[in-house]
Amino acid sequence: MGDLQIKKESKKYDAVIVGSGAGGGMAAYVLANAGLKVCLIEAGPDYDPAKHSSQFKNPWDSPRRGASTKFRPFGDFDGCYWGWEIDGEPYTMAPGSDKWDWWRARMIGGRTNHWGRISLRFGPKDFKRRSIDGLGDDWPIGYEDVKPYYDKIDRLLGVFGSNExxxxxxxxxxxxxxxxxxxxxxxxxxxxxxxxxxxxxxxxxxxxxxxxxxxxxxxxxxxxxSCKLAADFSSSSALVKPAVATGNVDVVTNAMAREVITDKEGKATGISFVNKTDMMEYQVNGRVVILAASACETARLLLNSKSQRHPNGLANESNVVGKYLHDSxxxxxxxxxxxxxxxxxxxxxxxxxxxxxxxxxxxxxxxxxxxxxxxxxxxxxxxxxxxxxxxxxxxxxxxxxxxxxxxxxxxxxxxxxxxxxxxxxxxxxxxxxEAVPNINNYCEIDPSVVDKYGIPVLRFHTKHxxxxxxxxxxxxxxxxxxxxxxxxxxxxxxxxxxxxxxxLNNPGNIIHEAGTVRMGADRKTSALNKWSQAHDCKTLFCVDGSQFTSQADKNITWTILALSMRASEYIIDEMKKQNL
CATH class of the missing domain: 3.30.410 (Cholesterol Oxidase; domain 2)
Incomplete structure (x- = not known):
């Protein structure tokens, strides 16, 4: 699509964030409270649990008595919009692959409006599994690197439990x-x-x-x-809402990200997206680009972001973007x-x-x-x-x-x-x-299928x-x-x-997918460094489940939040040093 058809936003932000779930919401919260100007891009509509939640309704308040639909697979009152299937947004399976069940939320707060809220820390062994059993890879960080951020989010967001x-x-x-x-x-x-x-x-x-x-x-x-009292953690109520209240965040809803824009040096400078209302393409620019669209959607965005400096897709010199996809x-x-x-x-x-x-x-x-x-x-x-x-x-x-x-x-x-x-x-x-990450489980761009916005879709290769x-x-x-x-x-x-x-559930069905843009010490076998920053593009960060080297036997949301906070504080420090 030529420049004449793209509406470019004149305002330049410090950070452009794609996705408003756990990772994107936390990044927006930390950066906005530090005084940075943030543009938060979300593929779905606005959602504030205090206004939009169906909490306290009775089954007879629904025309379907609460039964599920494609729009709300977990029932008519569920907090999440869309799920396994989205009208006009297909994905495909490679021949011989097990079925991958891909859950996609389209709303402010993303999947955090519907989840079990099981908030478990990864343990010391979970970051060093290869050293223990010889399988997969060790993370480039350890529990001691993440513990301070677990402590911070415990205090900020709240979690109940017992000391064992x-x-x-x-x-x-x-x-x-x-x-x-x-x-x-x-x-x-x-x-x-x-x-x-x-x-x-x-x-x-x-x-x-x-x-x-x-x-x-x-x-x-x-x-x-999703709770009207905000007594449970949802990114929409606990992170995005207070971030917007700082006056430092502009939220763009119903915006389907098409690609990450890069300059002649290959640095990420912004996001091109399709406005779902008028179906026009827009572009917004920032000093850094932060992807938090979910493991598979973030991989799709990077693989679709090809340029002269990044012919294999952005952050993909290692050719591992999309690879090592795994779910609980x-x-x-x-x-x-x-x-x-x-x-x-x-x-x-x-x-x-x-x-x-x-x-x-x-x-x-x-x-x-x-x-x-x-x-x-x-x-x-x-x-x-x-x-x-x-x-x-x-x-x-x-x-x-x-x-x-x-x-x-x-x-x-x-x-x-x-x-x-x-x-x-x-x-x-x-x-x-915990599944063992495997390079042969991956998603790639389907060469012949696009969604209703004209964006090439993902094709999955997965097997237990x-x-x-x-x-x-x-x-x-x-x-x-x-x-x-x-x-x-x-x-x-x-x-x-x-x-x-x-x-055994289909891969993807547990909705804990991770990998695809994993971090690692070796840039030949990983896409990101220990700060969730792309090895080959220092202005690009991934703060969702895509960055996970491995997953542990725990739900991943609490670790997404901790790593997003860690990466966001690193971005602030690097900007102060004029390194970004």
């Missing part, structure tokens, strides 16, 4: 954790009885108020809708607790997530897979919604309780009786594990390895043992076997 003194699951600066619910007490007793530890969860939800701008949790269990592994199992059939009904909503979890507890050197996993639990009672199921398939239509045999199913009065009888008896668990499949097998064996010790009846997930990889 675990070597590779570092304690944080915690708010009081909520008490376990009934099913969680039963899980803890059963799991610890077979040597599986169960400790209080670590979630970024305010069980106590930490500042006047954000309220404390009211235990409505609706964090997935996932496998789950569920059932019912007969001892809870017909249980007394009362409000046990709690926070919008688990009150307890299991950190990795075993030594992989004694197992047939190299990396660990943590266990997430659910169950009990919550406000019923459309599609509420009882998971009774495994009972073969008949069950016995307290010596009484009852037929399941029916309609009318019989169905209502079943609903009351089974309600609150469900229980389930899922593993979330034996490491992940064996890990999923171990998950299922552990879950069955816990369920058996609890006296539960497994109703789904128990029959998974080697034919379906033991129920």
């Amino acid at each position: 003194g675990l070597e590779n699951d570092p304690d944080g600066i915690f708010l009081p954790p909520p008490k376990p619910r009934l099913h969680e007490l039963m899980i803890r007793k059963a799991a610890t009885g077979i040597g599986v530890p169960v400790i209080p969860s670590r979630l970024s939800i305010l069980t106590k108020q930490i500042n006047k701008e954000r309220g404390a949790c009211v235990y409505c269990a609706q964090c997935g809708r 592994t996932g496998a789950a199992l569920g059932g019912v607790l007969p001892q809870l059939f017909g249980r007394k009904r009362y409000n046990e909503d709690g926070v919008g997530g688990m009150h307890v979890y299991t950190p990795w507890w075993l030594d992989n050197k004694k197992l047939d897979f190299p990396r660990g996993y943590h266990i997430e639990y659910w169950g009990g009672m919550s406000q019923p919604a459309y599609g509420f199921g009882f998971g009774m398939e495994g009972l073969n239509g008949k069950y016995a309780v307290h010596g009484k045999t009852k037929e399941a199913g029916g309609y009318g009065a019989s169905l209502k009786e079943d609903a009351r009888f089974f309600y609150g008896a469900g229980v389930g668990m899922a593993g979330r594990g 390895s034996d490491y992940e499949i064996k890990q999923a097998k171990h998950m299922k064996e552990t879950f069955k043992e816990i369920m058996h010790n609890m006296g539960a009846i497994i109703t789904w997930g128990g029959d998974d076997n080697e034919k379906n990889n033991y129920g």
Whole structure:
């Protein structure tokens, strides 16, 4: 597209940031509070949970009674706009590839408007896995480099938990954790009885108020809708909103980034984007460009940013952009607790997530897979919604309780009786594990497909390895043992076997993807240095999951936030020194 068709913004910013989720929101917050002028570009519309959240609505307030749509796959009241599929924005799979499930949020705050808010620090071993098991690569930084930033975000954003003194699951600066619910007490007793530890969860939800701008949790269990009180962490309410309040941030919404603009020397100088409202192309310039569009979207942007100085795509002299793509592994199992059939009904909503979890507890050197996993639990009672199921398939239509045999199913009065009888008896668990980054798992530009904005799309090449499949097998064996010790009846997930990889989720499906623009000490095998800065373009930074060398058995959001804060403070220092 020629210059005559591009509308160039005359104002020059200190930083242009693409993406307003955890990484982009944190960068905007830190830079704006330091007095820098920031342009924040977001592909979706404005979203302020205080105004737009569907919190406290009842199922009958939705024309679909809360059921899911393509626009909101987790239900009509979910906090996130779009997900697995977006109209007019396809992506493709290479022949022979496993299906990659790509979740994309389009809104201010991005995916942080819907996530489990599980906020775990990486441990010392997680940054040095190659030194331990010889697989993958070590990070160019260690826990000691990130710990000060974990401490800062704990204080800034809030996280509840308990000090456990675990070597590779570092304690944080915690708010009081909520008490376990009934099913969680039963899980803890059963799991610890077979040597599986169960400790209080670590979630970024305010069980106590930490500042006047954000309220404390009211235990409505609706964090997935994004909180009107800002009691849970969402970038939209906890970072973007206060950043804008400084007067130093201009937000451009509904702007689909096309490419990173570079000058004759190859330095990144701005972003070209398509305005979704008028479908015109615009350009905005800054001293530095910060990408935080998500691991895959950031890789796509860089690979589409070709120039004379960067013929292979920006930040890609090493040819690793798009490579080493990986997601958390996932496998789950569920059932019912007969001892809870017909249980007394009362409000046990709690926070919008688990009150307890299991950190990795075993030594992989004694197992047939190299990396660990943590266990997430659910169950009990919550406000019923459309599609509420009882998971009774495994009972073969008949069950016995307290010596009484009852037929399941029916309609009318019989169905209502079943609903009351089974309600609150469900229980389930899922593993979330570490995959070993692999250069053969990658995304690239599809040479023949573009989206509705004319931007070339991604094509995925992904496959599970034996490491992940064996890990999923171990998950299922552990879950069955816990369920058996609890006296539960497994109703789904128990029959998974080697034919379906033991129920292992599709790569991407857990929505923790990382890699693609990884950091490293060797510029021949990595795209970024230890400051999240491109080796071959010092004015370009990536502060989302793309920078991860490896992922650990933890959810990645808390580390994205810490690394983004670290990179942002580095940018400020380098600008003061006139190096940027």
